[in-house]
Amino acid sequence: MFEMVVHGVTLDPVSQMPIVVLKSKEEDDVILPIWIGIFEADSILRELQKVEPPRPMTYELMKNLILQMGGVVDKVVISDLRDSTYYAEIHIIQGNNLLVIDSRPSDAINLALRFSAPIFVEESVIEKSRVPKPEEDEEKEKLREWLENIKPEDFEKGLS
Numbered sequence: 001m002f003e004m005v006v007h008g009v010t011l012d013p014v015s016q017m018p019i020v021v022l023k024s025k026e027e028d029d030v031i032l033p034i035w036i037g038i039f040e041a042d043s044i045l046r047e048l049q050k051v052e053p054p055r056p057m058t059y060e061l062m063k064n065l066i067l068q069m070g071g072v073v074d075k076v077v078i079s080d081l082r083d084s085t086y087y088a089e090i091h092i093i094q095g096n097n098l099l100v101i102d103s104r105p106s107d108a109i110n111l112a113l114r115f116s117a118p119i120f121v122e123e124s125v126i127e128k129s130r131v132p133k134p135e136e137d138e139e140k141e142k143l144r145e146w147l148e149n150i151k152p153e154d155f156e157k158g159l160s
Contacts, residue, residue, distance in 0.1 A: 040106035076108035
């Protein structure tokens with residue numbers, strides 16, 4: 001497995017849909033873009049920017065519920081990629097029990113950020129999601145180059 005960090009959230013230049021970009025902590029060339037929903041992207045951005053809502057929003061509520069039930073998010077794992085859909089697991093420690101909860105990656109990432117829990121991606125997911133070589137598909141190569149060259153200031157624009 002690769003341990004990843006949230007490199008940022010940006011917009012797909014073609015579809016205008018949000019993308020959360022995960023980057024390996026150890027290997028610079030391992031990047032995983034995951035297309036997500038607008039509300040999930042907004043929640044990730046709020047957490048990255050440390051903006052506290054006046055009332056608990058969905059992920060703050062989920063965090064509060066987990067904590068009140070004596071649990072903590074230990075880690076999240078992006079576990080599979082099937083038919084262009086990513087799958088994730090939230091690993092919650094509650095006392096001596098490990099609970100593994102099926103999740104969308106955007107929800108898992110949101111909770112990981114709120115618990116400062118590590119984000120892992122299975123090696124098979126990285127392999128399945130690799131962008132082909134330029135001779136295989138020029139458009140995908142352009143996307144790969146764009147993702148690799150994203151700078152921190154690109155994320156400051158937000159989703160407006």
